[in-house]
Amino acid sequence: MKNIAVFASGGGTDFQSVIDANEREKFCVIKYLIASKEGIGAIERAKKAGIPAAVFAKKDYSSLEELYDSLSALLEGAEVDYIVLAGWLKIIPPSFIARFRDRIINIHPSLIPAFCGAGYYGLKVHEAALSYGVKVSGATVHFVEAEVDGGAIVMQRAVPVLDGDTPELLQKRVLETEHEMLPLCVQLLCEGKIEKEGRQVRIRA
Amino acid sequence: MKNIAVFASGGGTDFQSVIDANEREKFCVIKYLIASKEGIGAIERAKKAGIPAAVFAKKDYSSLEELYDSLSALLEGAEVDYIVLAGWLKIIPPSFIARFRDRIINIHPSLIPAFCGAGYYGLKVHEAALSYGVKVSGATVHFVEAEVDGGAIVMQRAVPVLDGDTPELLQKRVLETEHEMLPLCVQLLCEGKIEKEGRQVRIRA
Numbered sequence: 001m002k003n004i005a006v007f008a009s010g011g012g013t014d015f016q017s018v019i020d021a022n023e024r025e026k027f028c029v030i031k032y033l034i035a036s037k038e039g040i041g042a043i044e045r046a047k048k049a050g051i052p053a054a055v056f057a058k059k060d061y062s063s064l065e066e067l068y069d070s071l072s073a074l075l076e077g078a079e080v081d082y083i084v085l086a087g088w089l090k091i092i093p094p095s096f097i098a099r100f101r102d103r104i105i106n107i108h109p110s111l112i113p114a115f116c117g118a119g120y121y122g123l124k125v126h127e128a129a130l131s132y133g134v135k136v137s138g139a140t141v142h143f144v145e146a147e148v149d150g151g152a153i154v155m156q157r158a159v160p161v162l163d164g165d166t167p168e169l170l171q172k173r174v175l176e177t178e179h180e181m182l183p184l185c186v187q188l189l190c191e192g193k194i195e196k197e198g199r200q201v202r203i204r205a
Numbered sequence: 206m207k208n209i210a211v212f213a214s215g216g217g218t219d220f221q222s223v224i225d226a227n228e229r230e231k232f233c234v235i236k237y238l239i240a241s242k243e244g245i246g247a248i249e250r251a252k253k254a255g256i257p258a259a260v261f262a263k264k265d266y267s268s269l270e271e272l273y274d275s276l277s278a279l280l281e282g283a284e285v286d287y288i289v290l291a292g293w294l295k296i297i298p299p300s301f302i303a304r305f306r307d308r309i310i311n312i313h314p315s316l317i318p319a320f321c322g323a324g325y326y327g328l329k330v331h332e333a334a335l336s337y338g339v340k341v342s343g344a345t346v347h348f349v350e351a352e353v354d355g356g357a358i359v360m361q362r363a364v365p366v367l368d369g370d371t372p373e374l375l376q377k378r379v380l381e382t383e384h385e386m387l388p389l390c391v392q393l394l395c396e397g398k399i400e401k402e403g404r405q406v407r408i409r410a
Contacts, residue, residue: 111341114319133404135361136316138341156340158363163407199338202368 002081002190005032007088010122012042013175014086014107014182019049021183028190031078034071036090058090068096075100082189085144086182089121094146102196104144105189107182109174111138111156116149126167126174135161137170139178141185143196152199154185207286207395210237212293215327217247218380219291219312219387224254226388233395236283239276241295263295273301280305287394290349291387294326299351307401309349310394312387314379316343316361321354331372331379340366342375344383346390348401357404359390 006015015033022028033046033053046053054074061067075083085106097104108116108125115128115137129137138158145151159174188194193204213220220238227233238251238258251258259279266272280288290311302309313321313330320333320342334342343363350356364379393399398409 111316111319111339113337113339114316131404132318133358133406134316134318135345135358136343136363138363140340153338153340158341158343199336201338 001026002028003031003079004028004082004084004186004190005034005075005078005080006030006042006084006086007034007036008040008042008086009036009089010040010042010087012040012045012086014178015042016045017179018084018086018183018186019045019051021187023049025183025187027187028082031080032074034088036088042086056090064091065093065095068093072096072099082186083144084182084186087122092144097144097146102143105141105154105185106144106149106151107178107185108140108142108149109137109171109178110140111136111158112140112142112149112153116140118148120149123167123171126170129161130165130167130170137161137174139174139181141181143201152196152201154189154194154201155181155203157181206231207233208236208284209233209287209289209391209395210239210280210283210285211235211247211289211291212239212241213245213247213291214241214294215245215247215292217245217250217291219383220247221250222384223289223291223388223391224250224256226392228254230392232392233287236285237279239293241293247291269296270298270300273298277301277304287391288349289387289391292327297349302349302351307348310346310359310390311349311354311356312383312390313345313347313354314342314376314383315345316341316363317345317347317354317358321345323353325354328372328376331375334366335370335372335375342366342379344379344386346386348406357401357406359393359399359406360386360408362386 008015030051035043035055037057043053083104110125115125136158140156141154143151157177195202211220235256240248240260242262248258288309315330320330345361346359348356362382400407
């Protein structure tokens, strides 16, 4: 059974979707919730599910590198195989990404390459999509590379934009899809069914 | 009944989809097929459907502006209400776009803003999408502005990318969707059901 750690910076509904699916399907051990600060909803969800939560807040470290070095040591000590970014807003240094190459996935609330990259997170993504006037948005699970939202795409699903949508309404609709996709991708990853070659990702049946 | 002109540079399958839908639903008069050169498939399709075809080839004019001035005169003389770009590869000068403001629509074989803009046409769009590794592509009907593929979006539909896709296979799948969307958008436009405000487009029921 593969070990994972989930990184979250907010309420943790994407994290919860992985907890719930794993309780049903038992495809991994969630070794840690890594939180970017105290007091976020994701920590409460970890506690309820009996998952250890560790806080790695910028203010506790002299540099981002030091924070991620310490975090790497924790994850490697716990033999974590995969890292799942589920709303992680902290910048990740290339050294950390290199250390866990092809073992970090992220979920992004748009159809990459639309509305992604630096500055596109949370509601800002949906604000940008509505302001552009797209009729189809969606969600993307991708491997994490040094370029923000630039890694190989594992899975994408389209979500319609409807008349009268606000960023909040569109976010809610996209989140429903995220909560299906993310646990599915984590399961496929843990079951060794995701094959990556450069930017091309295939899912084995 | 509104008058339209369809502009095409190639085989004209998008053009054909408008001809076929209009034969069933009679939502417009197709006054002209405008072809960017002699000998393209779209001209044959126009002849078969009894639609006048006019060729506006660069080589016959001293400048692009002169070509489009002459084309404007033709279209205005024929009281053309809307222009439908159905695979039109010639650059359109801002003066022409201004003259027919909010009366030109284009179909593009991706989910704009992904894989669009200068250089993205025909198979190149699908090559770029496959090379990037997206799992969802699609098609977009949009109003034409001076910025290539930059106008307000009328309609978008998602099309899945499948394992083993080549640019040709993906193009074929997207074309099937284009042939549904384009006639529908032309019909909605001619029936006055498309409302545009800045970048926001709504379709009235």
